[in-house]
Amino acid sequence: MKTTYIEPILDWYHANARDLPWRAPGATPWGVLVSEIMLQQTPVSRVLPVWHAWMARWPTPAALAAEPSGEAVRAWGRLGYPRRALRLHESARAITERHGGEVPSSHEDLLALPGIGAYTAAAVASFAFRRRHAVLDTNVRRVLARLLTGVEYPPKAQTKAEVALAESLLPPDPPTAARWAVAVMELGALVCTARSPRCVDCPVLDQCAWHLNGRPAYDGPPRRGQTYAGTDRQCRGRILAVLREAEGPVEKPALDVVWADPVQRERALDTLVADGLVDPLQDGRYALPS
DNA sequence: TACGCGTGGGT
């Protein structure tokens, strides 16, 4: 069976791709890597301004590696999941020390860096170095679930079958495989969205198994709903926000005022310290890590 | 394998 959806999706991408700075001709592998870390679980619109500021301040891994980790946490701003900033800083130091300051191009070397898993390693190898990898993120998983499997959503946890399917679809030629990877991801981000998909704009609607099935509703276990209010995560976020916005070290009472429950507050502070996001100074004050 | 980990915009 000859596949007829590769070409339409490549053509659709050529005509509809967003003009994102990490896709610009002058974008460096470092810029691609920074974007991928920031985009983990965070929308493009919120990443854009932080990415620009970050790249202006730290245009190379060595530039970031020369700074204290706390500066990375501060510059991370309100992107969320600030441990990513810490790991990106660690990666910058590893790249500077182990790779001569150049972002490695192989999936294996990328995977060895902190904060880089299977998806991000494949994405950087593909987007920055035009290597041939299955780039399987939440967008691509959803597109393949609909187009080929005929269901509205993929399973909660990624399966080996999904990986095998994605790899089987890769065009043999690496540059074309790289174009395919970014194109199918973009289709998921702009058209084949989680809610209210824009099927009228889909270049492969006539081949979509889910559409041909009559777009049956998702039939499976409830998809996780994450509560946030009142959690340790919210408490950690408030504590760290105080430190980000402070010029220097702060007294303990300045942290205490952000959360009423002292037990939860102390627990959150302890885990922030354990994570390396907060530095307890000898004089009793607290600061972003140096 | 399932869970913890931030934040804010869309529906």
Added chain:
DNA sequence: TACCCAAGCGT
């Protein structure tokens, strides 16, 4: 209004 969810990773 309350969810839902957004280019995941590490444990």
